[in-house]
Amino acid sequence: MTEKIRLHSVAGSRSFRVLWLLYEMGLSPELLSYDIAKGDLRDPEFLALSPAGRVPVLEIDGLVLFESGAIVEYLCETRPEHGFAPAPGEEERAQFLTWLHYAETIGTLVQNLNLQQVFLPDPAMRSPTVIGIEVKRLAISLKPLERVLVNQEFLLRRGFSAADAMMGFTLESAGHYVHLEKFPALMAYKARIEARPAYQRALEAEGLQQFYDRDFYEVPQA
Ligand SMILES: N[C@@H](CCC(=O)N[C@@H](CS)C(=O)NCC(=O)O)C(=O)O
Known part of the structure; x- marks a missing residue:
């Protein structure tokens, strides 16, 4: 069974x-969808699964897991037959770990910009200074990716890996704040x-993201 x-x-998260x-x-998986704007993630039932009230949460193998990076590593460890992560001691293991976690460096910058540009209830609450700094930090954080991807198709030379699954989607959000044409x-x-095909299938299954109302967010005037 x-x-x-x-x-x-x-x-879109x-x-x-x-x-x-x-x-x-x-x-x-069975998908259980939540709406951040409606406060769904503060529901006590959800908080019992995810103490910080964040997605994703994955229920699998009789476990409840939160933190996307941990979930991705767990899936690769328990299902090594897919070859989506070099094992300890294997070639490109260090690069794999680096990119896997670097995705959260980029993810956090995007999250800060989402908060400023999308989620604050009143535009007057935004800080053009903070937004300007975070956009620059985001652009800088994309440079090492550009350097490595000039010479290879995926983050690892060996081909598609779970590091791409961590990073790839974050780039979609980054493109709302940094002109990716420069990269x-x-x-x-x-x-x-x-x-x-799996990326497309995931897009279809999740449905449209609810928060971005335009393709690109300029830094507001101070
Ligand atoms: N480091 C965590 C971050 C999780 C996270 O912040 N998720 C966002 C969506 S991308 C969230 O649930 N935000 C809801 C909130 O901050 O209230 C992970 O990678 O799972």
Whole structure:
């Protein structure tokens, strides 16, 4: 009997990383969708699963897991047959860990910008100074990706890995704040991963994200 896998998700959020990887592994979770704006993530039932009230949460193998990076590592460890992560001691292990966690460096910058540009209830609460600094920090954080992707198709030379699943989707959000045209290798990489059937399937399953109301957010005038 196939075990029921449940993914607690918000369309357009970090839960996409997990959904995409599950589909790359040929697994089909039940999706439980939440709306951040409606305060769904503060529901006591949800907080019992995710103490900080964040998505993703994955129920699998009789466990409840939160933190997208931990979930992605756990899935790769328990399902090594997919070859989505070099094991300890294998070639490119160090690079794998670096990019896997670097995705959260970028994710946090995007999150700060989302808060300023999208989630604050009143535009007067925004800080153009903070937004300007975070946009610059985000652009700087994309440079090492551009450098590595000039010479290879994915973050690891060996091919698609779970590090791409962590990073790829974050780039979609980053493109709302930084002009990705300045990073041609990154743009080509983004197109390459978005063309993957599992990525497309995850997009379709999650539905449209609810928060971005335009393609690009300029830094507001101080
Ligand atoms: N480091 C955590 C961050 C999780 C996180 O912040 N998720 C966001 C969505 S991308 C969230 O649930 N935000 C709700 C909130 O901050 O109230 C992870 O990677 O899972």
